[in-house]
Amino acid sequence: MKKIIIADDIVKTFGEGDEQCNVLDRISVEITESEFVAVMGPSGSGKSTLMFALSGMDGVNSGKVVFDGKDLSAIGDNELSDLRRTEMGFVFQQPTMLKNLNILDNIILPSMRGNSKNATKISEKARAFMKRVGIAELEERDITQVSGGQLQRAGICRALMNSPKILFGDEPTGSLNSKSAQDIMDIFSEISADGTAVMLVTHDAMVAARTERILFMRDGRIVSELKLPKFDGTHMDDRIGKITVKMLEIGI
Amino acid sequence: MYNRIIYYDILKSKAITLTTMIFVAASAMLVSLAAILVINLSGALDTLMKQAKTPHFMQMHSGEIDFARLTSFAQQNNNVDDFQVIEFLNMDGARIIFGDRSLANSVQDNGFSIQSEKFDYLLDLDGNIINVSDGQLYVPISYMRDNTTKVGDEAVISGKKFTVVGFLRDSQMNSSLSASKRFLISENDYAQISNLGSTEYLIEFRLKELSALGAFETAYVSAGLEANGPTVTYGLFKTMNALSDGMMIAVILLVSALVVAIAFMCIRFTLLAKIEDDYREIGVMKAIGLRVSDIKKMYLAKYAAIAAGGSIFGFALSILFKGMLLENIRLYMGESENSSFALLFGILGILLVFLAIIAYVSGVLRRFQKISVVEAIRFGTAQEKNVGAKRFWLSRNKLLHTNIFLGIKDVLTRKSLYATMLTVLVISTFIIIVPQNLYNTISSKNFIQYMGIGNYDMRVDIQQTDHISRKAVEIISTMNSDSTISKITLLTTKTFKVKTEDGSKENIKVELGDHSIFPIEYSEGRIPSAENEIALSTLNAEELNKKVGDVVTLVIKGKEKNLTISGIYSDITNGGKTAKAVFSDNSADIMGSIICVELPDKTLIDEKVLEYTDRFDFAKVSGIDEFVTQTFGSTISSVGKASNAAIAVALIIMVLVTLLFMNMLIAKDRYAIAVVKALGFTNADVRVQYVSRSLFVLIVGIVFGTLLANTLGEILAGAVISKFGTSTFKFAVNPFSAYLFSPLMMMCSVLIATMIGTASAGQIKISENIKE
Numbered sequence A: 001m002k003k004i005i006i007a008d009d010i011v012k013t014f015g016e017g018d019e020q021c022n023v024l025d026r027i028s029v030e031i032t033e034s035e036f037v038a039v040m041g042p043s044g045s046g047k048s049t050l051m052f053a054l055s056g057m058d059g060v061n062s063g064k065v066v067f068d069g070k071d072l073s074a075i076g077d078n079e080l081s082d083l084r085r086t087e088m089g090f091v092f093q094q095p096t097m098l099k100n101l102n103i104l105d106n107i108i109l110p111s112m113r114g115n116s117k118n119a120t121k122i123s124e125k126a127r128a129f130m131k132r133v134g135i136a137e138l139e140e141r142d143i144t145q146v147s148g149g150q151l152q153r154a155g156i157c158r159a160l161m162n163s164p165k166i167l168f169g170d171e172p173t174g175s176l177n178s179k180s181a182q183d184i185m186d187i188f189s190e191i192s193a194d195g196t197a198v199m200l201v202t203h204d205a206m207v208a209a210r211t212e213r214i215l216f217m218r219d220g221r222i223v224s225e226l227k228l229p230k231f232d233g234t235h236m237d238d239r240i241g242k243i244t245v246k247m248l249e250i251g252i
Numbered sequence B: 001m002y003n004r005i006i007y008y009d010i011l012k013s014k015a016i017t018l019t020t021m022i023f024v025a026a027s028a029m030l031v032s033l034a035a036i037l038v039i040n041l042s043g044a045l046d047t048l049m050k051q052a053k054t055p056h057f058m059q060m061h062s063g064e065i066d067f068a069r070l071t072s073f074a075q076q077n078n079n080v081d082d083f084q085v086i087e088f089l090n091m092d093g094a095r096i097i098f099g100d101r102s103l104a105n106s107v108q109d110n111g112f113s114i115q116s117e118k119f120d121y122l123l124d125l126d127g128n129i130i131n132v133s134d135g136q137l138y139v140p141i142s143y144m145r146d147n148t149t150k151v152g153d154e155a156v157i158s159g160k161k162f163t164v165v166g167f168l169r170d171s172q173m174n175s176s177l178s179a180s181k182r183f184l185i186s187e188n189d190y191a192q193i194s195n196l197g198s199t200e201y202l203i204e205f206r207l208k209e210l211s212a213l214g215a216f217e218t219a220y221v222s223a224g225l226e227a228n229g230p231t232v233t234y235g236l237f238k239t240m241n242a243l244s245d246g247m248m249i250a251v252i253l254l255v256s257a258l259v260v261a262i263a264f265m266c267i268r269f270t271l272l273a274k275i276e277d278d279y280r281e282i283g284v285m286k287a288i289g290l291r292v293s294d295i296k297k298m299y300l301a302k303y304a305a306i307a308a309g310g311s312i313f314g315f316a317l318s319i320l321f322k323g324m325l326l327e328n329i330r331l332y333m334g335e336s337e338n339s340s341f342a343l344l345f346g347i348l349g350i351l352l353v354f355l356a357i358i359a360y361v362s363g364v365l366r367r368f369q370k371i372s373v374v375e376a377i378r379f380g381t382a383q384e385k386n387v388g389a390k391r392f393w394l395s396r397n398k399l400l401h402t403n404i405f406l407g408i409k410d411v412l413t414r415k416s417l418y419a420t421m422l423t424v425l426v427i428s429t430f431i432i433i434v435p436q437n438l439y440n441t442i443s444s445k446n447f448i449q450y451m452g453i454g455n456y457d458m459r460v461d462i463q464q465t466d467h468i469s470r471k472a473v474e475i476i477s478t479m480n481s482d483s484t485i486s487k488i489t490l491l492t493t494k495t496f497k498v499k500t501e502d503g504s505k506e507n508i509k510v511e512l513g514d515h516s517i518f519p520i521e522y523s524e525g526r527i528p529s530a531e532n533e534i535a536l537s538t539l540n541a542e543e544l545n546k547k548v549g550d551v552v553t554l555v556i557k558g559k560e561k562n563l564t565i566s567g568i569y570s571d572i573t574n575g576g577k578t579a580k581a582v583f584s585d586n587s588a589d590i591m592g593s594i595i596c597v598e599l600p601d602k603t604l605i606d607e608k609v610l611e612y613t614d615r616f617d618f619a620k621v622s623g624i625d626e627f628v629t630q631t632f633g634s635t636i637s638s639v640g641k642a643s644n645a646a647i648a649v650a651l652i653i654m655v656l657v658t659l660l661f662m663n664m665l666i667a668k669d670r671y672a673i674a675v676v677k678a679l680g681f682t683n684a685d686v687r688v689q690y691v692s693r694s695l696f697v698l699i700v701g702i703v704f705g706t707l708l709a710n711t712l713g714e715i716l717a718g719a720v721i722s723k724f725g726t727s728t729f730k731f732a733v734n735p736f737s738a739y740l741f742s743p744l745m746m747m748c749s750v751l752i753a754t755m756i757g758t759a760s761a762g763q764i765k766i767s768e769n770i771k772e
Ligand SMILES: Nc1ncnc2c1ncn2[C@@H]1O[C@H](COP(=O)(O)OP(=O)(O)O)[C@@H](O)[C@H]1O
Pocket: A014, A015, A023, A041, A042, A043, A044, A045, A046, A047, A048, A049, A050, B768, B771, B772
């Protein structure tokens, strides 16, 4: 299987002098095509920072990140932007939407860059995604007029618009109730089944239990890893059990 | 604690703090200057009028005068403190010559007087009553100002030689608004030239109590005393003397109001953005029980510091500049007695600005009350409602580039936010376009016809000489055999008496000749073509209260001649009071003649001017452009200068406000910028989005500003221009400069300011702004 992300010995520090600390402390990790990965760890362990580093949103102090054969530290800002827009998708905990635009416009925004001519085609594609995640009737709504779960689905649609190679989710279910969270996870599972790699940051074992590979982080390091078989809708308790045991084992 | 908060806050927003401080300093400076000027003006004016003992009541009179009757009236009226009659020898400007130039083109009534004995003294520049000897001439101060002459020059008055020994302040006639100007000469000299002009009388009274003026005026009128001329009272003298500097003060106050408004806008921008930034903190402070007034104090402290800094700086600047603006007052009126108060009032003015700023900030901060603790802590921002531009959808947009779409959409959704910037841009456009159009209008060839000058190429003026008509004939016969000349006309100006509505008589200058060869623009009616027709300039028509079709009566050699008004035209030559007719007359003296000439080959103009100048040394030959430059050149060039200054000021305001606004916007929009960057938009994309916003607002501003300039601006400019005697006024717009060059200039400025103002958007880190 092809590797889309290879992170090699990356270090990220914040602060200066006495207050300096390694938020990512020599992390190496590889993600292969269509893999479904979760990153778990206590708050402040560096999960978000890792995601920002792997997606090139933030640079690293040492080590390197290779995305789809390209060394992220060697390419310019514009190429990084292009890469994020065309090869990656993002879903955040808080819905990162522009207040000015309605739901549909927010979804198509990244695909429309330099592409206004194809507005109709792009909108059709977006409508198809919206239908698939169950928010077809919301396209003209303002982002303040829908629920958190609906907004999160819109966020997923937006992330899928450019058919990314990998979808990053930073606690995408973090601000949802458990019913909505399970619905969102169903969507992620489907996306993964379609062959897109998915990497979710979470501290919810229920979420992590849907994935095939779980990285456990503490104090900026990956301290352990757990592989699970592909989720087929069954043995959920079993999977959650395994994760819980692992967490106890490493003390997080 | 406040010091530390202010220090860090200012350090974090240097550009915005500095810009705000500059505007505060500018408004403080202007207000202080205005205060200093007001105090100095009123002080200097009082001093001047006290030293000169300006009359309380003055009646100008031309014609017979009965001294005995006036004296007995003055003795019997117990309000009168002192009484005198002064002679004013009115002389044609052409007969007053300094060096090689005469006052022929002067719009003033120039005349001569001797020093008064009792009051209404003419003063030297130190405020002393002048003692003049034979052969000496004191010249009104305004002729020093426009460099007509200087001390030591020789002056020739109707052939008699004088030496200019100094300049005089005239508490009655100093002002350029006063139509007359008094020159001072000795009694002997006056006696020698007194038959060379027309004598007017200034019948002057000083009263025991100024408050009795009203009663005295009634008494004077009901006594049926001499009254063939205007009446001027003490209050009017004061107003006239104060007006031109008063106007400057008014302009300064107007500009300072504008600058204060801009300073307020800056403060509003920055403050609102800051509140938004600190929304959560403010909510938390409220949640843990801090009082709103305590929180307000922290924010007020910063603006108090900025306002204090700006005020002190502005005061220093006003002290620096006050000398320049006081120059005029000092020259015309002398030192003020209470100039030491002036600074005090300057400080008071600045204090006013300072307090206004504090009050304004405190007003803006009132919205702290409305901050919901729950919203602030949960969302970190106010949950504002999204209004407007609902139908403007990205999904329906095929035309605009997405970045441009986002920029415009933002402007349409957050209209109130951009309204302040729009206002500034509209005002700036107005300030750029109006003076420019005005300049363009008065310097255009068309406007010359509005000014009373026909469309000829060369003119020959024959003035200040004898045998004018014979000399004119001599020139014309030469011209007739000159094959380069295609059209010639001779126009002769004579002075007649005209009967006014109330039966009194006034002088009127009438230009006689064929007016159809080089016609000018008539605002009403047409040129005079029959013997019994006359055309009047707008100002004359107004003064005589006549319309087209009415009859005016001229008195020629004692005989009355009725003429029908065929038309009314705009004229700004000869002070705007002229008339045109075609009748022939052999009675009156010729004041001057002009010969107007058209040359089909315009390249020959310069050559012909030289040729005729050489050949006829008694005449003044000029090309039309040269003539216009000489006559209106200083007006045109000062309007041109003012227009350039206006452009510079407006552009600076535009750049500063755009810079500030963009800076603010970036701070406000950090999150949205981080989002679009996370979604794969580049820094260049973000910059295009912001440039689209400011250019969109600018274009709307230019459209509104230009519309406003061509409507309101045209009316305003027309009102100003009509003072010179034109009746109809339309802007002659140079489309290249008004609709292409100026907008381009504004766009470039705004573009550059936007680029600089949004540079910090490139440094916004995604990870820091959307981290969970
Ligand atoms: N911009 C920053 N400046 C300083 N410290 C930071 C910054 N961003 C993150 N950190 C620190 O890095 C650590 C990891 O943060 P983060 O990756 O957000 O953790 P997680 O997502 O696992 O909760 C935290 O201790 C946080 O305080």
